[in-house]
Amino acid sequence: MTTAAEAPTRPDHVRQSERGEPVTFLEAIREGIWEEMERDESVFILGEDIGAYGGAFKVTEGMLDRFGEMRVIDTPISEIGFTGAAAGAAHMGQRPIVEMQFIDFISCAYDMITNYVATSRYRQAGGLPMVIRGPSGGGVRGGPFHSQNPEAAFFHTPGLKIVYPSTARDAKGLIKSAIRDDDPVLFFEHKWLYRRPQLREVLPSEDYTVPIGKARTHREGKDLTIVTYAAMVHKCQEAADLLEKEDGLDVEIIDLRTILPLDEQAILESVKKTNRLLVVHEDTRTGGIAGEIMARINEKAFEYLDAPPLRVTAIDAPVPYSPPLEDYFLPQADDVVKAARYLAGY
């Protein structure tokens, strides 16, 4: 560990929070990783084009200069190779962070993650403290292979944790928790949020974390609960504002932040208060996270419901590229409004 006295000064682009200046979602993640790498020498990062180039989205900008080639490793295009290598390093007590250039390519490493990494602790081969992170999500005309939300594929894999934040504050606090966690964490970064000016915020200047496994009440309300995460939090906010104005509906929005493990308590409490549940996610519908949430509500809060739980999701198709198709594919604020009105009027 480096002591404060010998720590080299940070370059300007990672000193915004220190100076009380607002940061974007992307900058928050960069600061979080940077601070953890300063704090703990066992943390290192590997992935494609992350060194001098600073990554496809520039999350790792400046890290090579500061932390050197042994801790900021440009890899060959070998997702299964560098994910496996990260697992090996984690066995040896390192805390690797794997960057997928686009999260869509995580599927190349599916075997390594689900068969090897996720089962390691259970097999008594040792827990694997490692983070696999990368840009996810649609709305940027990226087509079928640069827009995916692959959380459901891993949601079904015991042994993994899955984090998918929606605000700069949570992104920074959660990436730090993910790095410090003793189990493998998949950390999805919705690329539509990366540089959105609306998401810029001033973060605490001192070290802070946000706990994994805890949801956050994004908006308090009493008439209806919307459970959602990632970019959809902002779409739901838009819908809630409109519903308040036009219908006088008081919508509560629960931002899950962590998908695995689910914060069942937070969902239950909210639903028991509002008696109506809408689950919204950008991922496709069949086999999506919403089904699990609705099942748990069915098991544990059936008596409290005044209306059947509903979900708003993408359609069951690959992510299409052309704007009219992608706009139809993705859940829109309008869909949320329509569903909320249906529930309220039930």
Added chain:
Amino acid sequence: MASRPRAAPASIPHDLSRDDLLEIYRHLRRTRTLEEKLANLFRQSKIVGGLFRSLGQEGESVATAYALDRRTDGTGDMLSPLIRNLGSMLVMGATPTEVLRQYMAKGDSPTKGKELNIHFACYQRGFIGQISPLGDLVPVMAGVTLTFKQRGERRVGMVYLGDGATSTGAFHEGINFAAVQRCPLVVIIENNHYAYSTPTSKQTAAANFVDKADGYGVHGEQVDGNDVLAVYGAARRAVDRARTGEGTSLIEVLTYRRKGHAEHDAQPYQSKEEIARWESTNDPLDRYVATLFANEWATDEELTAIAEEVDEELDRAVEEAEGAPMPEPLEALDDVYADARVTAPWTRREPPDPRG
């Protein structure tokens, strides 16, 4: 220009005719000019998403594909391009208007607005578009060519991948499978020195990509990728071997990516001098034209006429593509399965009936 006496024209190499040489020139020109028009459209924000250029690599794209049997009735050879093989696609008969419609995400594009750029397929003309996950088409093309073998068809497959994509597991497994099965497959490794920002030294510790051929037990050749006729020669030999039952080949073409990974990439990791050197001394079109002239295989007038025809063809294509309609939103539900549309979430239709 004063004319001076010259020796009789050298004989044209390989099995090419003078018409072939002009045809190759036409494809080179089409590739370069089409990309210039795409770049213009990109600047006007008429391209949806990214634009990927092959400037400086057109020679190897065109010359490799030109070695294939390019019938358009579904019985010829099959090719799978990489993002920078616009030239190969045009040689196989993909049309500029198809490519333009793809890049503009039009409803009547070959993928109906569902996929990007040159990621599209046509079995009749013999191409299967790649997908973004790199290397995936190597095993797929191993399977395509396995089928040729199973059916006793004398057809050949050609698949392209970059220096970077050779690092994928899919490449390794695919070429190994093809090698063991002696599939009639030609694997073209385009060594353009970079994978996005990553130089080849961080991609492989082998001195040459062609060295990998020995490890897989396949025929290997390395060729100057900006020497159009040399590339054609290497591709011709590999295609002939494949067709006569001698199995899989790996060809490493040495070239250079003069543009960034995509139009948004300012390519700070490539030195200006390096790019300028390739441009001024090692441009595949310049070199090809010089060869044509030096051997008196073509005249200035002929090439100028071709360039003008190409320009007209492409202007028409741009106009057509610009006028094409965008897809209808509901089409997002089509073609997930053969038998029916997938169901739209109820919010796009009638509310569900919980008692229904």
